[in-house]
Amino acid sequence: FDSFFSEKLLHDQDRLSAAIRLLEEKGMTAMEVLPPPKGVDIDEEEYVPQPLKVVKTTRFGDDRDRPLLKTNGEPTYFAADVAYHFDKLSRGYRRLIDVWGADHGGYISRMKAVVAAMGGELEVILFQLVNLMKDGQPYRMSKRAANFVTLRELLETAGPDATRVFFLLRRSDMALDFDLGLAQKRDNTNPVFYVQYGHARCAAILRRAREEKGVEPRWDPEAMGALQLPEEIDLIKRILQFPELIAHAAAALEPHKVVFYLQETIAQFHGYYTKYKKTERVISGDERKTAARLYLIWAVKQTLANALAVLGVSAPERMDAPAAEED
Structure with a gap:
């Protein structure tokens, strides 16, 4: 290959x-x-x-x-x-x-x-041809007369992860504006950072459970019944959709569907975590809920890692939180 x-x-x-x-x-x-x-x-x-x-x-x-x-x-x-x-x-x-x-x-x-x-x-x-932008404005990476940019230059500036994902933010038959400024941002406006930070957040939760409680995620059919919040059910459904999504994207030669799936899944996860982090915490005094939610977090993390691997994008275990976000 x-x-x-x-x-x-x-x-x-x-x-x-x-x-x-x-x-x-x-x-x-x-x-x-x-x-x-x-x-x-x-x-x-x-x-x-x-x-x-x-x-x-x-x-x-x-x-x-x-x-x-x-x-x-x-x-x-x-x-x-x-x-x-x-x-x-x-x-x-x-x-x-x-x-x-x-x-x-x-x-x-x-x-x-x-x-x-x-x-x-x-x-x-x-x-379609790609237009290089920076912060919403046309951008030229060098002062040379040529009106094109090599992929090598783009990789050196934006990095391989951002380059791979940004090229798949649109269908192949749609024009793409590659915003170099957005690709370099370290906050949730950057779609690559947004997904990778979600994976790192899952890893941090599992790490905290292991270090503070000595608990590892494991499949417990009886405990899984504790997952009753609508957002938890939605996350379970999305995880179960992943194999079919991959098969459909491969058959249709449409890898952008994997990027769309990642964006939608991580938005659901961040929304769930932010909404309940003060009231329905993943790690709590309720052992049954803790076991169920830790397994759900592990499943989300593994699904994100699998989808990123399909795209050839890294899945960091640790990342600094965006400046505007509280832990």
Whole structure:
């Protein structure tokens, strides 16, 4: 899965030749004379059509067959993409998923066609371009003339946790304003901090129970009946929804659903804890309620950790509370 390589490596290993052999064996190549490329300023009187080796992508819904080699014998840009996807297929994968920028939408049909010709299935997720903001205003991270920011720069400034979550705060087909100022905040307005602090808060409650009372969370069916508050029932329902949520998000290729789930779950937890921390404390003189609530806190903590792990985001055991929040 985590296999990264450059286009140069594909050429060094001659993966294109292997891909062409596979396509030839399947009867999916031909020598054809193609019309001039679309969108290129060519003098039709001077244009000399020549037969080129092509993939018969029209058999799979493309609007024209696509050349693999230029007239001088060099591979086309399309050929490099063919070799890239062939490498995935040759490693035993059949369902391929590409994530592209929205400006590559016109390329989808030809790539789906050639992957189908090689015996695979390609799905493409298009992401809208990202606008970099800081405190609600357009922001440039450097004084260079280029009008783009590399992901490396963003990771170095915002950190990997914030970068991962912020990119999933919207559906892939919705424009995203990445607010660098918000990503760097250490308070509950930062959605990443808000969730991670919830996990750390759960860890602190369990730690306090262990250190002060010598009590560990454990499953006690009889004690669980003590969970009667509406907020406790709602939290139990949300925890039980998690496996189905993960399955649905994976099947639909919609990881943002995990972020939404985290935001909604942690909001419920913070609301529950804040509302009852003076009246219905987790750790109290009632052993039955304490046992039930400690197990509920453990279940919330574990669910948050599992969801964050799916996103590749850390789940800290200790964090400083936001300045505006009392312990």
